[in-house]
Amino acid sequence: MKVSYVYILKCSDGTYYTGVTSKLEQRVFQHQTGFYRNCYTFARRPIELVFYGEFTDINFAIEKEKQIKKWSKAKKEALINGEYDLLPNLAKKKF
Structure with a gap:
């Protein structure tokens, strides 16, 4: 069974990069x-x-990578910080 990883990197300018790899x-x-x-x-x-x-x-890893890439910075930070209960509300648009 080969394991794949979805990962998030924090860059020096404060942005995030999301990728997928097997190594x-x-x-x-x-x-x-x-x-x-x-x-x-x-x-x-x-x-x-x-x-x-x-x-x-x-295939599931690639799907998740594409999904996370579309997320806001706040939603990515909630994932990074393990604040999973915040994720649904961060997906909602504010009008």
Whole structure:
């Protein structure tokens, strides 16, 4: 059974980057060292791994990554801080 990870990195400018990988430690190292020059995190280093979730189905992991990428910063921070009860309300639009 191959494990996949959805991860969130906090960048030096306070933004978040969400990704998916099967080799978490290697991928975080690549972000930290600027292995890919065209990556979002390249000019925003240093980065910090602030969240990751494990999945046994890569398709589900990719689906979750796409979902989290659409979230607001506040909703991502609630996930990072383990404040799961706040997630539904942060999904609602304020009028």
